[in-house]
Amino acid sequence: MIWKISRRLASAPVAWYGDSFGWALNLLLGIALLLVTFKIGSELFGAETGVSSAWILGLSVFFSLNCLGFMSQVLCGLLIAMAVLCHIESSKRKTRIGSWIWMAGAFICLAGSALVRPFSALCAGTALIAAWTIRWNRSAIVRFLLCSALFAAVVIAATGMQNKLLTGSYTRSPYNATGGRMREISFRPGDLWEGLTRYIPRRLVDTGSTAFPYIYVLALYGLWRRRKERVVWALALCFLCLVLGYAVETVDSDSPIGERYYF
Numbered sequence: 688m689i690w691k692i693s694r695r696l697a698s699a700p701v702a703w704y705g706d707s708f709g710w711a712l713n714l715l716l717g718i719a720l721l722l723v724t725f726k727i728g729s730e731l732f733g734a735e736t737g738v739s740s741a742w743i744l745g746l747s748v749f750f751s752l753n754c755l756g757f758m759s760q761v762l763c764g765l766l767i768a769m770a771v772l773c774h775i776e777s778s779k780r781k782t783r784i785g786s787w788i789w790m791a792g793a794f795i796c797l798a799g800s801a802l803v804r805p806f807s808a809l810c811a812g813t814a815l816i817a818a819w820t821i822r823w824n825r826s827a828i829v830r831f832l833l834c835s836a837l838f839a840a841v842v843i844a845a846t847g848m849q850n851k852l853l854t855g856s857y858t859r860s861p862y863n864a865t866g867g868r869m870r871e872i873s874f875r876p877g878d879l880w881e882g883l884t885r886y887i888p889r890r891l892v893d894t895g896s897t898a899f900p901y902i903y904v905l906a907l908y909g910l911w912r913r914r915k916e917r918v919v920w921a922l923a924l925c926f927l928c929l930v931l932g933y934a935v936e937t938v939d940s941d942s943p944i945g946e947r948y949y950f
Contacts, residue, residue: 717754
């Protein structure tokens, strides 16, 4: 089914986005994200926190402006948020089978996000897998490595499939459809240092300044208050992995409304 949908979108993207209701798609996805945010807050800390979380997100300029237009970050953010919710539900289940069912749901959501924005999905997926598997023993580390390898294979396969549909080649990205030279990701020490010292600080400041006031302080305070709860660290790890993951990006795609990769 995903294959058919992908082929249809690839064959007529302009017609699909250009119909009379295309402009409302990201608005609807944003509303869905508010509902999922409410549910996450309610499941972790109670209904009052759930309502507050939804208001904090809804009143954010960063959220509002990212939900306008046709950028894919909103859909990716929603799928990752749903994966987080599945992770929370998994942690609450007393039986092994119940836990695995919800974690399967998380993997399905992450696989869907890999079809939208593969690298963002890989970063968030690694964080959730780590929070789910790591128990600081050998078997847990092996399980983490196996799960991470499986998810990385899903991301690579999804990326290759999209590349084939859109450019005719499994290895050529739509961002580089003409086949010219493009270096978007680099692990060279000089590039990493520039990303850590120049790009990431500015992206964090821009995102924080257009989000809810003092959002970083509030998040750190909440993490400290709930520091003994494993599932809360999963939330923190998702954001941290996105920040560190995009340190390898050499293209400065920062914008005045905040870094969309952190959406």
